[in-house]
Amino acid sequence: MSLEIRDLTVRLCSKKTSGKAVDCCDGINVVDSFFLTVKEKEVVSIVGESGSGKSFLGLSILRLNPPVISKIIRGEIRVRCSSQKDKVDILKLKQRELTGARGRLISMIFQDPNTSLNPVMKIGEQITEAILAHRKVSKAEAKDIAIFYLDSMNINGKFQFASYPYELSGGMRQRVMIAMAMVLNPCFLIADEPTTALDVTTSLQVLKLIKDIKERSNVGIIFITHDLTIAESISDMTCVFYAGQVMELGKTKELIENPIHPYTISLIKSIPTLSVNYVPKQRLSTIPGFLTEDDFSDGKCRFYSRCFRSNRDCLKNIPLVHYDTDSRYVRCIKI
Amino acid sequence: MEKITNLKEKNAILTVSGLSKHFKYYKTLFDIKKNVIKAVSNVTFDVLINEIFAVVGETGCGKSTLSKLITGLITKTSGTVYFKGEPLDYGSRGRKLRKDIQILFQDPYSSLNPKKKIYKIVSYPAVKNGIIRKRDRVNFAVSQLKNVGLQENTAYCYPHMLSGGQRQRVGIARCLSVNPELLILDEPVSALDMSISAQILNLLMDIQEKTKMSYMFITHDLKLVRHIADRVCVMYGGKIVEIAGSAEFFSMPAHPYSNVLYDSMMSFDFKSKPDLSMKSLSRTRNEQEKIKPVKNSGRNIGSDKEYTKGCVYFDKCYASKDICRVNEPPMENKDQGGNRAVACFFPFSRPNP
Numbered sequence: 001m002s003l004e005i006r007d008l009t010v011r012l013c014s015k016k017t018s019g020k021a022v023d024c025c026d027g028i029n030v031v032d033s034f035f036l037t038v039k040e041k042e043v044v045s046i047v048g049e050s051g052s053g054k055s056f057l058g059l060s061i062l063r064l065n066p067p068v069i070s071k072i073i074r075g076e077i078r079v080r081c082s083s084q085k086d087k088v089d090i091l092k093l094k095q096r097e098l099t100g101a102r103g104r105l106i107s108m109i110f111q112d113p114n115t116s117l118n119p120v121m122k123i124g125e126q127i128t129e130a131i132l133a134h135r136k137v138s139k140a141e142a143k144d145i146a147i148f149y150l151d152s153m154n155i156n157g158k159f160q161f162a163s164y165p166y167e168l169s170g171g172m173r174q175r176v177m178i179a180m181a182m183v184l185n186p187c188f189l190i191a192d193e194p195t196t197a198l199d200v201t202t203s204l205q206v207l208k209l210i211k212d213i214k215e216r217s218n219v220g221i222i223f224i225t226h227d228l229t230i231a232e233s234i235s236d237m238t239c240v241f242y243a244g245q246v247m248e249l250g251k252t253k254e255l256i257e258n259p260i261h262p263y264t265i266s267l268i269k270s271i272p273t274l275s276v277n278y279v280p281k282q283r284l285s286t287i288p289g290f291l292t293e294d295d296f297s298d299g300k301c302r303f304y305s306r307c308f309r310s311n312r313d314c315l316k317n318i319p320l321v322h323y324d325t326d327s328r329y330v331r332c333i334k335i
Numbered sequence: 336m337e338k339i340t341n342l343k344e345k346n347a348i349l350t351v352s353g354l355s356k357h358f359k360y361y362k363t364l365f366d367i368k369k370n371v372i373k374a375v376s377n378v379t380f381d382v383l384i385n386e387i388f389a390v391v392g393e394t395g396c397g398k399s400t401l402s403k404l405i406t407g408l409i410t411k412t413s414g415t416v417y418f419k420g421e422p423l424d425y426g427s428r429g430r431k432l433r434k435d436i437q438i439l440f441q442d443p444y445s446s447l448n449p450k451k452k453i454y455k456i457v458s459y460p461a462v463k464n465g466i467i468r469k470r471d472r473v474n475f476a477v478s479q480l481k482n483v484g485l486q487e488n489t490a491y492c493y494p495h496m497l498s499g500g501q502r503q504r505v506g507i508a509r510c511l512s513v514n515p516e517l518l519i520l521d522e523p524v525s526a527l528d529m530s531i532s533a534q535i536l537n538l539l540m541d542i543q544e545k546t547k548m549s550y551m552f553i554t555h556d557l558k559l560v561r562h563i564a565d566r567v568c569v570m571y572g573g574k575i576v577e578i579a580g581s582a583e584f585f586s587m588p589a590h591p592y593s594n595v596l597y598d599s600m601m602s603f604d605f606k607s608k609p610d611l612s613m614k615s616l617s618r619t620r621n622e623q624e625k626i627k628p629v630k631n632s633g634r635n636i637g638s639d640k641e642y643t644k645g646c647v648y649f650d651k652c653y654a655s656k657d658i659c660r661v662n663e664p665p666m667e668n669k670d671q672g673g674n675r676a677v678a679c680f681f682p683f684s685r686p687n688p
Contacts, residue, residue: 270533272562284533
């Protein structure tokens with residue numbers, strides 16, 4: 001079981017088109033030469049700040065990126081499930097095959113559970129709808145499956161099957177979303193900031209649940225977040241993402257203990273620590289400035305304007321450096 | 336209402352005693368009797384001069400209602416709030432009080448008027464309070480924006496042209512434009528990224544050191560509290576369950592709920608990391624929800640009628656015994672130093688590793 005993303009590039013349209021999907025190759029690359037490999041039972045987190053294009057990346061993997069304003073211009077997304085012999089390239093599928101693949105091969109949990117559930121449908125109906133669309137089962141069987149999956153998410157399935165989303169708390173809604181994503185037993189799961197809209201205690205429960213699902217069902221997870229501490233607690237591999245590019249990719253433990261890219265270093269420093277010899281009200285170190293559209297332009301390092309190490313050399317094109325161990329990539333010329 | 340006498344002794348800028356807010360609503364259209372939600376019930380605390388006082392709790396525990404009560408945006412049900420020794424009354428001295436107590440809202444995307452330019456947003460409170468004349472407002476706004484680390488040219492921008500961190504800075508500039516004595520920060524960084532939130536926290540701490548004002552810092556993230564606060568107050572279900580000095584609190588949270596919050600804190604170089612295995616679930620609310628599913632109550636924490644007797648945290652607590660169901664634990668000083676008050680019969684006494 002593996003998911004391989006190679007050289008994925010998604011471009012935004014700069015000109016406004018008249019509502020039709022046209023060939024527009026003049027905007028910025030919102031995802032630029034992205035690569036990633038996810039194996040079964042592996043959690044890979046993608047960490048980046050808002051505006052860095054990480055949600056767009058999550059959508060693009062399922063080809064859910066808005067068609068009028070963006071286009072996948074190159075790359076390949078190869079998926080192989082345990083049941084298949086050959087790899088399927090998501091980008092080469094026809095629309096009809098793609099509909100079959102979504103939810104079955106790769107599934108997705110969206111960020112805000114309050115807005116991503118249909119408010120006028122019972123949660124049980126929303127889950128059975130997904131089952132009936134993909135599998136040849138009767139309605140009664142679909143209901144049993146839905147109740148089973150709700151139960152496995154620590155929700156009393158029989159009791160809550162006929163609830164409307166407004167009757168549930170935020171954490172329960174997010175668990176319904178996860179049940180809905182898992183109900184077709186996908187090989188891979190993309191979780192787009194599943195805990196951002198939740199409290200600390202509730203988000204911890206959701207994280208535990210995701211970790212438990214991974215153990216039980218061999219699913220490979222791409223976990224998109226903006227919080228490095230969450231990434232550390234859940235993931236095996238971490239990919240630091242900035243302005244559409246992979247800045248650093250490596251095993252989570254190594255990456256956090258020994259960050260190499262200036263962006264990763266500053267990101268880790270900006271988090272309040274909980275160490276014992278810590279002085280209260282000490283100023284946190286910050287990254288000056290903020291992410292702008294200019295940072296997405298080609299031909300220079302995209303972190304150039306905010307980097308503490310940058311000089312004129314960084315204005316040249318930045319190669320992706322392969323670091324000593326086999327699974328460490330750093331996009332910086334000053335290491 | 337009489338003034339507080341021992342004000343000098345306490346050195347408090349804001350004294351809240353027995354404050355309650357009950358919301359009434361009908362469950363269904365044809366309901367005969369009204370249901371009561373006790374959003375804030377019988378809350379008592381002080382905010383000292385030149386202090387950062389943090390209020391921590393999960394969604395729906397009443398911390399935002401508390402901030403709205405203090406700023407006079409909603410009316411209280413009972414209790415008193417004293418500001419600098421005088422009862423808080425927005426009816427007769429509203430304008431003056433609004434100048435002294437300012438609030439910074441949670442979401443910078445919805446708290447700025449999208450139709451107004453930044454200099455108008457920033458200078459409006461000062462113009463209304465007669466601090467500056469209307470013709471000086473551009474210069475005034477520019478100087479205020481510089482204080483919070485924004486460039487001059489942002490004065491002529493509209494809010495949609497700015498990023499989240501910049502907008503939150505504009506919000507801070509607006510609060511500071513009238514030189515308040517108490518600033519209420521209602522989750523100022525929860526809508527922002529890690530690196531941007533670090534910038535905003537630094538700015539807030541710099542301002543506090545410079546102007547010596549008092550902050551009431553409302554948040555759900557204990558990590559930030561440890562970083563910024565002098566004293567911590569933990570709320571659950573509309574009630575305060577623990578008040579302690581920051582150092583005391585983080586060396587050993589006493590209330591069981593504080594411990595759950597403490598354990599869910601995530602950071603690096605933290606010795607006991609949050610346990611993400613399914614075994615540790617019994618300590619949180621999860622198992623309880625599984626056993627007793629509650630229908631028709633979106634947020635069922637401590638606010639419904641069934642909780643009127645006993646401890647608010649009773650049904651989710653891992654240390655609860657029969658006494659907790661019947662009697663409400665009083666707020667007691669459990670520390671020799673008097674720097675900690677806990678509302679629990681069985682507070683934690685183990686030293687945290």
